[in-house]
Amino acid sequence: MSLLTVGSVAFDAIETPFGKTDKIIGGAGTYIALSASFYEKDQKLVSVVGEDFPKEMLDTLASKGVDLDGLQIKQGEKTFFWSGRYHNDMNSRDTLVTELNVLEHFDPIIPASYQGVEFLLLGNLSPQVQSSVIERLTERPKLIAMDTMNFWMDIAMDDLKKTISMVDVLIINDEEARQLSGEYSLKKASKVIRAMGPNYLIIKKGEHGALLFNEDKVFYAPALPLEEVFDPTGAGDTFAGGFIGYLASTNDISFDNMKRAIIAGSALASFCVEKFGTEKLLNITKQEVEDRIEEFVSLTNFEMVQTVG
Amino acid sequence: MSLLTVGSVAFDAIETPFGKTDKIIGGAGTYIALSASFYEKDQKLVSVVGEDFPKEMLDTLASKGVDLDGLQIKQGEKTFFWSGRYHNDMNSRDTLVTELNVLEHFDPIIPASYQGVEFLLLGNLSPQVQSSVIERLTERPKLIAMDTMNFWMDIAMDDLKKTISMVDVLIINDEEARQLSGEYSLKKASKVIRAMGPNYLIIKKGEHGALLFNEDKVFYAPALPLEEVFDPTGAGDTFAGGFIGYLASTNDISFDNMKRAIIAGSALASFCVEKFGTEKLLNITKQEVEDRIEEFVSLTNFEMVQTVG
Numbered sequence: 042m043s044l045l046t047v048g049s050v051a052f053d054a055i056e057t058p059f060g061k062t063d064k065i066i067g068g069a070g071t072y073i074a075l076s077a078s079f080y081e082k083d084q085k086l087v088s089v090v091g092e093d094f095p096k097e098m099l100d101t102l103a104s105k106g107v108d109l110d111g112l113q114i115k116q117g118e119k120t121f122f123w124s125g126r127y128h129n130d131m132n133s134r135d136t137l138v139t140e141l142n143v144l145e146h147f148d149p150i151i152p153a154s155y156q157g158v159e160f161l162l163l164g165n166l167s168p169q170v171q172s173s174v175i176e177r178l179t180e181r182p183k184l185i186a187m188d189t190m191n192f193w194m195d196i197a198m199d200d201l202k203k204t205i206s207m208v209d210v211l212i213i214n215d216e217e218a219r220q221l222s223g224e225y226s227l228k229k230a231s232k233v234i235r236a237m238g239p240n241y242l243i244i245k246k247g248e249h250g251a252l253l254f255n256e257d258k259v260f261y262a263p264a265l266p267l268e269e270v271f272d273p274t275g276a277g278d279t280f281a282g283g284f285i286g287y288l289a290s291t292n293d294i295s296f297d298n299m300k301r302a303i304i305a306g307s308a309l310a311s312f313c314v315e316k317f318g319t320e321k322l323l324n325i326t327k328q329e330v331e332d333r334i335e336e337f338v339s340l341t342n343f344e345m346v347q348t349v350g
Numbered sequence: 351m352s353l354l355t356v357g358s359v360a361f362d363a364i365e366t367p368f369g370k371t372d373k374i375i376g377g378a379g380t381y382i383a384l385s386a387s388f389y390e391k392d393q394k395l396v397s398v399v400g401e402d403f404p405k406e407m408l409d410t411l412a413s414k415g416v417d418l419d420g421l422q423i424k425q426g427e428k429t430f431f432w433s434g435r436y437h438n439d440m441n442s443r444d445t446l447v448t449e450l451n452v453l454e455h456f457d458p459i460i461p462a463s464y465q466g467v468e469f470l471l472l473g474n475l476s477p478q479v480q481s482s483v484i485e486r487l488t489e490r491p492k493l494i495a496m497d498t499m500n501f502w503m504d505i506a507m508d509d510l511k512k513t514i515s516m517v518d519v520l521i522i523n524d525e526e527a528r529q530l531s532g533e534y535s536l537k538k539a540s541k542v543i544r545a546m547g548p549n550y551l552i553i554k555k556g557e558h559g560a561l562l563f564n565e566d567k568v569f570y571a572p573a574l575p576l577e578e579v580f581d582p583t584g585a586g587d588t589f590a591g592g593f594i595g596y597l598a599s600t601n602d603i604s605f606d607n608m609k610r611a612i613i614a615g616s617a618l619a620s621f622c623v624e625k626f627g628t629e630k631l632l633n634i635t636k637q638e639v640e641d642r643i644e645e646f647v648s649l650t651n652f653e654m655v656q657t658v659g
Contacts, residue, residue, distance in 0.1 A: 258648075262652075263572065
């Protein structure tokens with residue numbers, strides 16, 4: 042099937058306890074498309090960059106099957122730039138710089154060739170941009186998933202709730218689920234949030250794995266215990282990209298297949314954090330991904346036997 | 351097989367955001383013995399109480415197969431008392447009162463009938479008391495597991511390391527694993543700690559589940575997402591009791607069986623937190639435990655299929 046991703050293509054500068062980078066390529070759209078490309082070969086991207094964005098990365102994306110007709114290149118303008126510094130525990134970070142640049146007035150354009158796309162992933166962007174993409178598709182995709190973040194809950198909750206009501210799968214982290222629902226218990230939060238519209242809720246818990254909620258069903262995918270988390274940037278987007286790429290390539294949106302898709306996303310995210318930025322994602326093979334998925338299988342696999350008493 | 355538990359039998363007074371109790375019965379030994387009794391019918395307890403401890407609870411323990419010949423009842427003395435208040439997120443608490451009473455000079459006595467016991471669980475107590483129990487057993491048990499806490503790391507690290515070096519399984523939480531090892535990554539921490547002696551390390555992560563490490567193998571057991579955590583007191587002891595009770599009753603200390611034992615312990619702990627103190631553990635059936643274990647199976651069960659590409 043075909044997959045459309047809407048998300049930022051950007052520059053990042055990152056500081057972690059292990060080192061710092063100059064401007065490197067980042068952005069939710071970049072991570073999602075790279076991650077999804079391990080599964081889905083028919084991808085489309087809606088995004089915007091400035092004239093300063095390197096053509097090499099666009100060629101790389103194209104070589105992985107990502108159609109870039111929906112990527113606007115704004116002459117005379119600059120690409121979105123974010124800079125941040127992670128704290129020692131890697132679970133929190135400070136934003137040092139945010140330059141919106143081309144994202145400030147981003148008006149997503151859907152090329153005619155993109156119409157009829159079956160899977161849609163809305164990366165973290167303003168909820169108005171996200172909903173406008175759905176509205177500009179002449180036919181509703183088979184599955185719409187979206188990411189968002191607490192920033193939009195703080196400044197645009199009404200718009201956000203409207204967009205959330207239009208999607209099938211919401212992907213957020215535990216802190217965001219608590220803020221969005223007003224409930225501390227993630228089980229209670231999942232009920233409140235699914236009542237807002239999405240039938241499926243994925244709650245990412247970083248080093249503690251991810252939860253999938255649907256009706257009365259719950260799935261808990263672990264995270265692989267890692268020796269070192271080198272740079273968490275893009276891990277959530279990589280997870281989402283692996284998830285939606287797996288679903289699109291298998292064209293199966295059953296709960297059982299969503300579990301597999303979450304494991305695929307978790308495996309890809311576990312690679313992402315091992316190097317700065319997209320470096321690791323650009324240098325692993327499909328076989329390495331399959332091997333890591335096997336690690337997840339043995340990490341969680343157990344079989345109960347009948348006990349006496 | 352037979353199981354010997356060494357642990358406090360005590361009074362607690364607990365405050366949570368949901369309410370508060372008067373003095374109720376608690377103590378690591380109590381929770382462990384009650385939890386293990388769902389699996390192991392041949393239990394022995396080494397502990398100490400004052401003359402103020404209610405006979406009814408001792409009768410209850412005896413009715414569940416717990417031999418109390420090793421429980422000292424000190425006339426003219428008072429039972430250990432702890433009082434604490436949980437914060438809103440239930441993940442942290444303040445100790446309001448600690449009255450050591452009979453625990454202050456606790457000298458564990460091993461009845462002759464206890465010699466030859468196959469499984470030993472050392473509940474959280476001073477590391478000197480814990481090691482003295484091992485030394486007083488004429489024959490080393492088949493498996494020795496121990497719990498401890500950061501308090502002993504702060505005041506008795508040398509004694510603690512000596513005791514840790516004598517056991518097979520160490521059961522601690524993530525914060526304690528980080529403090530004991532000086533490593534933030536739990537995978538790195540597990541290597542440092544297993545180099546201290548124990549072949550198996552279990553790291554409890556509360557609402558995020560538990561990890562089991564042995565050689566190059568890792569198992570990640572999830573925690574069941576709960577609507578409400580009413581009172582976390584005793585959850586760790588209940589987990590440990592279910593774990594060791596399952597191992598003792600099946601007499602199988604393979605890695606695969608330890609996985610099952612962790613699921614059994616997790617299921618029992620998920621009940622423990624639903625009411626104050628031991629109330630829930632005293633009022634569930636073995637069938638309810640089995641049903642909850644089934645919930646854990648469906649919570650984590652997934653099956654990967656071959657994908658194309």
